[in-house]
Amino acid sequence: MEAFFEENRDSYIKQVAAFKPSSSQDASAGSESGGDTSIGARIRPLLPKELEDHEVSGVCARSEEGYADVHELRRKVNGQPALNSSSFRLDKVYGPGQTSEDVYHDLVAPLVPWAWSGGISTLFAYGQTGSGKTHSVSELEKLAAAELMNGKLEGDRDIYICAFELVGKEAFDLLNDRRKIVVMEDAFGESQLVGAIEEKPATAEELLSHIKRSMSFRKTAATVKNDSSSRSHAVCRIRIVNKDVADAPDGLFFLVDLAGSEADRDVKEHSKDRMKETRDINMSLSTLKDCIRGRAMWNMTDGVATNKRAMNVHVPFRSSVLTKVLKHVFDVKGDRYCKTAILACVKPNAADAGPSKNTLRYAELLRVPAPKTKPAPYNVNIPSTWSHKALTEWIEKNSGIPAISHALLAPSETGTQLCKLPKGEFVARCLKTSDISPEHARAFYDKLWRLHVDSRSARSAASEPAPAMLPGDATATKSDVPFQERLRPGMVVRIKPGFGGYTKYYMILSPDGAFEKEAAKREEVMAKKIYICAPVVDAVMADAYNLVMEMPKQVALDAMEAEVFMEWDSPTRYWFMTI
Structure with a gap:
């Protein structure tokens, strides 16, 4: 075969130079891989x-079209040399x-x-x-x-x-x-x-x-x-x-x-x-x-x-x-x-x-061309169907108080693109909004991903009219009543730096003095605005918390900084922050 190639080297070079791709390849040049x-x-x-050694190049790049052409010299039945060309479509082709x-x-x-x-x-x-x-x-x-x-x-x-x-x-x-x-x-x-x-x-x-x-x-x-x-x-x-x-x-x-x-x-x-x-x-x-x-x-x-x-x-x-x-x-x-x-x-x-x-x-x-399919109809329960506009509306209604800026979190992304964002990048973008804590940002990430995971089940995939707000979502309007006036057993509060030591969160159990037998003594103690609270500490699982009931502590109202929303997860037996 090498002797045959040497005999027809000049013919091979001329045929390669004269090679022209088919028009069908040019028409499909814009089709790139998806995903x-x-x-x-x-x-x-x-x-x-x-x-x-006078070797000849037989592979050519068409970088703009995304094709690589391989040219082989074949011997016909009559012995005449002929060019056999094969073209391969890729996303990127880089020439010599x-x-x-x-x-x-x-x-x-x-x-x-x-x-x-x-x-x-x-x-x-x-x-x-x-x-x-x-x-x-x-x-x-x-x-x-x-x-x-x-x-x-x-x-x-x-x-x-x-x-x-x-x-x-x-x-x-x-x-x-x-x-x-x-x-x-x-x-x-x-x-x-x-x-x-x-x-x-x-x-x-x-x-x-x-x-x-x-x-x-x-x-x-x-x-x-x-x-x-x-x-x-x-x-x-x-x-x-x-x-x-x-x-x-x-x-x-x-x-x-x-x-x-x-x-x-x-x-x-x-x-x-x-x-x-x-x-x-x-x-x-x-x-x-x-x-x-x-x-x-x-x-x-x-x-x-x-x-x-x-x-x-x-x-x-x-x-x-x-x-x-x-x-x-x-x-x-x-x-x-x-x-x-x-x-x-x-x-x-x-x-x-x-x-x-x-x-x-x-x-x-290895290429999987992007399928030409119609986009899935909008469904409030399926983030992958959200356009950029629908995503920004969902962020405004469901990112808690204070609300996370959709312009900083998702300046141009759709629902699918935001779900693909790594957790570290998602949280970092949330923290660019003023007054947003790392816990708030991680809780919002978990909220979006719970919805995304649930949407993978066949039960939640059926298209349905979009409600104004998902069940359990926070209200869009901020309450005018300060949390200090809404204290109740079961409420979780964040403590100001320097008051709680290593513990940042406490769950209110009861006002101090609530169980005094004498009414006068009870009113005197409760007037001090001190509450019996149970520490809420970090668990082994990431972003999970344990409630330590056996270590109650007295916490003054002045030491409380803000209300924190948490929910109990029965399968893991941990508390998780929510918004």
């Missing part, structure tokens, strides 16, 4: 050694002239602030051995580390990093001399890396040094075209702890360098063990494809159970160790949304047109 998943491909330039900075700002940059605010971001890099995948990942890691550590992102965070590789069904810690670790699920269904260590870098240089050190332990093997082809999936997990918002979930940023795929000429030299290794890699990549597509389909349906397409989505994340580790990314039953970017790295050489087609075909299969 929070972006698929991109990067075609590297020919290397100096390849230019010296585009830099790593272009790829980062266009494809990867949106992932960093999302993880910083408490969300889950994932970058997958995939490609044939020798396609420049490791180089691209290294450059993108440098840019991401600089953005995370340069201090320009809003808020105070702690950064932790761990790195590990997955070989078959085994996992190894790349920051601890490649010691074996175990992937297990805890009692809450979360995937844990038992035995893995985390490092806490203080600068971008330290973060990159940890990544570089971890990659030196990664398993590699020689191929015909590459002396050190990656034979494992390498995962770098950056955990971002929010120090500004208590109990906010940690942001997670996964950088996944997938094992390199191989051409037929590499497979011919494989041993029995190497063939098994290749088979395991292919199976994990197939499972990964199903998980990415399944999660993207779920995101586009917004998780509303009445949508039959959403109800039938199956994400097989337990089928391989790779996807089990990334359960946070794929589990549709979780309450956190993930932004995902996939970068397919492609060799431009005409001699590698076959493997390049396989890489681009795999990337194209």
Whole structure:
């Protein structure tokens, strides 16, 4: 085949230059993936050694249209050479002239602030051995580390990093001399890396040094075209702890360098063990494809159970160790949304047109085009049906007293977009409204999410007329009666700083002196405006409280700052703040 190509090199170059895409491709150029998943491909330039060997480029990028074209030279029955062209539609296509900075700002940059605010971001890099995948990942890691550590992102965070590789069904810690670790699920269904260590870098240089050190332990093997082809999936997990918002979930940023795929000429030299290794890699990549597509389909349906397409989505994340580790990314039953970017790295050489087609075909299969469906009719019980106007009205009526500014919380978002917002970012936006406490902001977040979770059940999905206000919602008008004149048993109050010590909240049980037998004595004691109260203290569960009846305390009226609304949750046996 190489001799045939050399004989017809000039004809091949002319036919590639004369190639024109079909008009149907131009018509569909605007159709991009839906949800929070972006698929991109990067075609590297020919290397100096390849230019010296007079190799020809056979993969072309049409960046504006979002297409990558692969051209192969085929021998016809009559022996004449013919051009066989295949076009692949992706969200982003980067040609040899585009830099790593272009790829980062266009494809990867949106992932960093999302993880910083408490969300889950994932970058997958995939490609044939020798396609420049490791180089691209290294450059993108440098840019991401600089953005995370340069201090320009809003808020105070702690950064932790761990790195590990997955070989078959085994996992190894790349920051601890490649010691074996175990992937297990805890009692809450979360995937844990038992035995893995985390490092806490203080600068971008330290973060990159940890990544570089971890990659030196990664398993590699020689191929015909590459002396050190990656034979494992390498995962770098950056955990971002929010120090500004208590109990906010940690942001997670996964950088996944997938094992390199191989051409037929590499497979011919494989041993029995190497063939098994290749088979395991292919199976994990197939499972990964199903998980990415399944999660993207779920995101586009917004998780509303009445949508039959959403109800039938199956994400097989337990089928391989790779996807089990990334359960946070794929589990549709979780309450956190993930932004995902996939970068397919492609060799431009005409001699590698076959493997390049396989890489681009795999990337194209990951795309889930946004369905052309009518928006769901408005339902006050289903946040995913709220327009921006409906959302602002709901915030005004249901955000408590004082009301949270809808302009600061949701300047342009719809109901679906606000539900996808990470808890840390949601609370931070609420706190920009004056006189809003962190407890108030977290209670409002919980209120929205209770409504969102309930809307996933078939019972609440039936369309119904929108009432003026949901049952149990706070009144839109503020009471003119101060809470000091409405004190009653069972009311929870917040204590002024300096009066309650470590305890901020108390539940009123009775006025002090209410059980005095003599009327005169009772009136004298009650006139002091002192109340017997039970402390309300933090529970083990986030944003939950325990009522400590066995430790009553006297609290004067002057020490009370404001009324606080709490409700009892029977399943958890805790008190939760509400508004």
